[in-house]
Amino acid sequence: MPDLEDLYREIILDHYRNPRNRGELDTPPAVRAEGFNPLCGDEVIIYVQLADGVIEDIKFGGQGCSISQASSSMMSATVKGRTVEELQRFNHAFRSMMSIEPDPDDPAPVNGNSPDVKLGDLEALKGVVKFPVRIKCATLSWHTLTQAVEEAQATS
Template sequence: MSDLEDLYREIILDHYRSPRNSGELEPPAHKAEGFNPLCGDEIVVYLQLDDDNTIADIKIGGQGCSISQSSASMMSAAVKGKTVEQAQELMGSFKGLMSIADKGEELAEPTPAEIRELGDLAALRGVVKFPTRIKCATLAWNTLDQAISETQSAD
């Protein structure tokens, strides 16, 4: 498989063409916007938590390249119904997959169990060979992180 085919796996193109959880949520859902200043990608994450800190609903807006949009789509499918803590763990695994050490932690390759947990998202691992695209893949997650922080500070 060429690097390019590895980058644009069929499952990524599928999420790009048919994004999951696309749309908006009305307040009191929390909203966060993320921008990739280099290429102009924009992601809007709408986040609805229920009383026990579970992600009851999530919607994705914005526009951008296939990597940023498919990553957002996959992320929304992966975190919906999970607790905030579980979503944050997934975020850690995903960033590990992208070779990003989070918050001063040592860089850790995700374990096979973590990769299984990532599901469709593991298809994005080909992005690592294209360093400029890592920001596209992580934009949705950083925006989700921002939305979660806002739910915590709003409490």
């Protein structure tokens, strides 16, 4: 599968070099959350603006490795315009894909998608599970977005 791995590598590099939704949003109305991975120094800042349970706008900032920054870009492009419920399904499917050990109580297949969730470019990150120390790089933006959405829901 070297061709597929090369394609995935190109998708990751494209999102790293040409990030989608990089920037800031005014707070308020947006909520700002920060995530930090002390193991490698990755920093992610997520700005999210909710309106009627929909992610109306999302931006990210910070610095870090190509995996953390590409994952932030892919995540923001995937969830922008989606409902919080859809976000939760994407988050679950992505975290399941990033799992090393199967969770017997998890209805979603490990290292695969739920049938109703198509991860798109995010699937390019599935090779990260071969490097367990990098999983935190790929999931940092998802944890930070979850924190931002919870804060936005609590203040609305």
